[in-house]
Amino acid sequence: MVKQITIISGKGGSGKTTLTAAFTALAKNLVIVDADVDAADMHLLLHPQIRSSENFHGLNVAQKNDDICTDCGLCYDNCRYSSFDSDNTLHLEKCEGCAVCELVCPVGAIKMVQRVAGESYVSDTRFGKMVHAKMHPGEEATGKLVALVREKARKIAEKEENDLIIIDGPPGTGCTVIASITGVDLVLIVIEPTLSGIHDAKRMIEVARHFQVPTVACINKYDINEENTADIIEFCKAEGIGVIGKLAYDETATRAMMDEKTVVEFSVGQLAADIKDIWKKLEKELVIS
Amino acid sequence: MEMGRVMIMAEAAGINIEKMKRDTMKISVASGKGGTGKTTISVNLALSMDNAMLIDCDVEEPNCHLFFKEPMERVREIGIPIPRFDLEKCDRCGKCAEFCQYNAIAIIKNKLLFFEELCHGCGGCKIICPNDAVSETEHVLGIIEKGGMEEMELYHGLLKIGEPFGVPIIKAVKELASPDKNIIFDSPPGTACPAVEAMSDSDFVILVTEPTPFGLHDLKLAVDVVRNIGTPFGVVINRAGIGDNRVEIFCEEDGIPLLATIPNDLDIAKLYSKGIPIVEGIPEFKQEFIKIYDKIKEIVKTQGVE
Incomplete structure (x- = not known):
């Protein structure tokens, strides 16, 4: 059975991608997923060679034929997303694809049409196959694209008999996060010891619990505020969440990024050693034989 | 040029007169990448401006309230x-x-x-x-809460745990923006619908980034989004010194105004970790934020008359 782990944090910029990329270098026989589809960064470290790409269709959008339109105003009256002006002009950027306008139009002047909302890719990296995507700006249905890349990764893993899927998660608590963690075997929450980091991590823990996903945590840059670090350890304990490691603030992380490498390839220093230690514990949690 | 003539010219050019008559501004603070310092810029800019109001549109993970002592009070549910x-x-x-x-x-x-x-x-x-x-x-998708200080109100939306779509809450919290105040909208990260909703209808967008490959890559995505919306924008480089000058080069080559660079500084990081605004911990910094606001006013003014 292929195991899946998602690395997540609630707050952006807490070191998710840096850690995830290092894990992909340490893990064996894996498929890599970048689920941060609207601001993906992991490819900057892993340099995937794209082997196949596919258009992603999000929700359909309204298309209006002004030659047929009788200006009856039913589309304006019934659209709940303000996609029509009172003179029945359609503003596509506000359309949420619900198709109510098509339903109510008495003369068939509105049709729902497919729109390409992004692209998904299957690539080769030096650590294994990677599935990633690029969402077009401002699109809805981002969660759907995350679900799609995860499904592709699962199929690849089954076919190639991989042991593990490592998923780099997006920030937030909304649709992309939900699509990134549902049904995985383990979530690792990366927590930064700032008030924002703690606030966001607490919400993230609730999300993981809501979807009943086993969760562990690690603290990144623990030494920027040791008091907050102590608080994190305490509340994780109270929540029954294991803190499996803490990493010190270390410029090696940025230097590795500048060199477009993962930390464990770039350096043999303390940070790399501590990340390796966290990975060992994660492997144990996941029971990868 | 006297204002009357400017108005007539502007009207002829199809420019929104209402926007020109207001002397207040709506500024969105955004970034492609998370954790670049949007909230830091939003809070400190709002505290450095006169007559400001702060609206936190990151309804999945709002953080602005952590920089104010008063607890947030419930305003209403959004459904x-x-x-x-x-x-x-x-x-x-x-x-x-x-x-x-x-x-x-x-x-x-x-x-x-x-x-x-x-x-x-x-x-x-x-x-x-x-x-x-x-x-x-x-x-019910979530709630709107109010806090901040007497002289600067803060509103934020909070998406309920397990709810996937926060855009209706972003729309509702944006509606609380008072027309006679300078509004700062703290936007969610990314380039998908929540970020775009938080950036639309503003007079100016500040894109916050850091001088690293991740920072530059996501800045470029955010620039595409803002250009699409058509709002004037500028860049603030945060944690200057951790990487190199690739963001500055990109901005210069692309003709994007650089509004400020904020150094990578342990004291600033420590203040942030404790929830203390920079302008409170290091009062000299207020000047830097006033300069950002002045630059924005200048850009909006010139672009408005063009």
């Missing part, structure tokens, strides 16, 4: 209308399930299933039902 099915009248014809674009309704083995979290509240099922079996009730 969307969702269907309620009268199973006496419903004959399981399946028309609603077939119509629903979000797959929120299914008929399985003559049973009607409704997945409330997937519903966008469009009302289509109510319209299409031939048996008049659908009425509507409210589904």
Whole structure:
């Protein structure tokens, strides 16, 4: 059975991608997923060679034929997303694809049409196959694209008999996060010891619990505020969440990024050693034989 | 040039006169990448400006309130209308399930299933039902809360745990923006619909980035989004010194105004970790934020008359 782990944090910029990329270098026989589809960064470290790409269709959008339109105003009256002006002009950027306008139009002047909302890719990296995507700006249905890349990764893993899927998660608590963690075997929450980091991590823990996903945590840059670090350890304990490691603030992380490498390839220093230690514990949690 | 003539010229050029008459501004603070310092810039800029109001549009993970001592107070719940099915009248014809674009309704083995979290509240099922079996009730997505300080109000939205779509809350919290105040909208990260919603209808967008490959890559995505919306924008480089000058080179080559660079500084990081605004911990910094505001005013003024 292929195991899946998602690395997540609630707050952006807490070191998710840096850690995830290092894990992909340490893990064996894996498929890599970048689920941060609207601001993906992991490819900057892993340099995937794209082997196949596919258009992603999000929700359909309204298309209006002004030659047929009788200006009856039913589309304006019934659209709940303000996609029509009172003179029945359609503003596509506000359309949420619900198709109510098509339903109510008495003369068939509105049709729902497919729109390409992004692209998904299957690539080769030096650590294994990677599935990633690029969402077009401002699109809805981002969660759907995350679900799609995860499904592709699962199929690849089954076919190639991989042991593990490592998923780099997006920030937030909304649709992309939900699509990134549902049904995985383990979530690792990366927590930064700032008030924002703690606030966001607490919400993230609730999300993981809501979807009943086993969760562990690690603290990144623990030494920027040791008091907050102590608080994190305490509340994780109270929540029954294991803190499996803490990493010190270390410029090696940025230097590795500048060199477009993962930390464990770039350096043999303390940070790399501590990340390796966290990975060992994660492997144990996941029971990868 | 005297104002009257400017107005006439502007009107001829199709420029929004209402916007020009206001001497207040709406500024969105955004970034592609998370954790670049949006909230830091938003809070400190709002505290450095006169007559400001702060609106935190990151409804999935709002953080601005952590920099103020007063606890947030509940203003109201935000919800969307969702269907309620009268199973006496419903004959399981399946028309609603077939119509629903979000797959929120299914008929399985003559049973009607409704997945409330997937519903966008469009009302289509109510319209299409031939048996008049659908009425509507409210589904709460989250709440709006108020806090900040007496001289600078803060509003934020908070999406309920487990809810996937926060855009209706972003729209609702944006509506609280007072027209006679300078508004700072702290936007969510990314380039998807929540970020775009938080950036639209502003007079100016500040894109916050850091001088690293991740920072530059995501900045470019955000620039595409803002250019698409058509709002004037500028860049603030945060944690200057951790990487190199690739962001500066990009801005220069692309003709993007650089509004400020904020150094990578342990004292600033420590203040942030404790929830203390920079301008409170290091009062000299207030000048830097006033300069950012002055630069923005200048840019908006020139672009408005062009």
